[in-house]
Amino acid sequence: EHRLSYESKLKCAQHSVSKKLLEIALAKKSNLIASADVTTTQELLDLAEKTGPHIIALKTHIDIISDFDYEKTILPLKELALKHQFLLMEDRKFADIGNTQELQFTSGVFKITDWADFVTSQVIGGFESLDCFRNVGVVAIVGMSSKGTLTTNSYREEALKIALSHPNVIGAVSQHKVPEDILLFTPGVNLADSGDGKGQQYNTPQHVFKTLHTDFIIVGRGIYKAEDAEKAALTYKNEGWNAYLQSLEKNP
Ligand code: UP6
Secondary structure, X not given: XXXXXXXXXXXXXXXXXXXXXXXXXXXXXXXXXEEEOOOOHHHHHHHHXXXXXXXXXXXXXXXXXXXXXXXXXXXXXXXXXXXXXXXXXXXXXXXXXXXHHHHHHHOOOOOHHHOOOEEXXXXXOOHHHHOOOOOOEEEEEOOOOOOOOOOOHHHHHHHHHHXXXXXXXXXXXXXXXXXXXXXEEEOOEOOOOOEOOOOOEOEOHHHHHHHHOOOEEEEOHHHHOOOOHHHHHXXXXXXXXXXXXXXXXXXX
16 A cells, blocks of 8 residues: 655645645655754754754744743744755644634734744634634644544544645644645654653654655654754654655555
């Protein structure tokens, strides 16, 4: 059983952010997204500089940066994204009514709308709750990687209906296969560990490309906790790319 290539997905991609992601993936031969779960601006920028050449996007949780300052945090981050050609993915996991999400997206200190190329959102608020993410791509949280998640089969089925029909949605976060018309982003990827003692569950890049036909892997601690984050990013990049190439092969 084989999968669609990035080239064929690029041909039918509708959203400008899906196109960019697929173009960067092909240009860099990478399907790696580094998750920057660090808590200072310096660590965030260091990680972006080190991993930048190897990643297609840097995933942030901008609200964990303790010294956040738009000028000092976001402006240099945007420069690094331009320099190394990666996109910015804010993992905000919005989960409210449309009006509140719109305020969280555009206001406060983070002003996510001004810098993120794409954001994650729960779809628990229903189809129209995603309307506010007009100028970005949305990755819908369809299934979670943690033990005991409430994203059951029936939840995922309903969540996918919203994801597939909403024009702002470019993809889904899930630990299960999704239809090939949207991109699949898979966190919970680590080469060394199977869990973190706090409910996280890990798989290898090989596993998620083979069984889920994922498009992009998201790696946090496997990279930013490594002694050499640059080297670790390169390792995950190569593992991910080889696993992708293998998943393209037709097995008779
Ligand atoms: N993430 C998951 N699982 C999900 C959705 N999101 O782990 O189902 C996010 C976490 C974290 C990253 O919020 O930022 O992906 C995983 O980090 P890790 O590789 O260090 O476990």
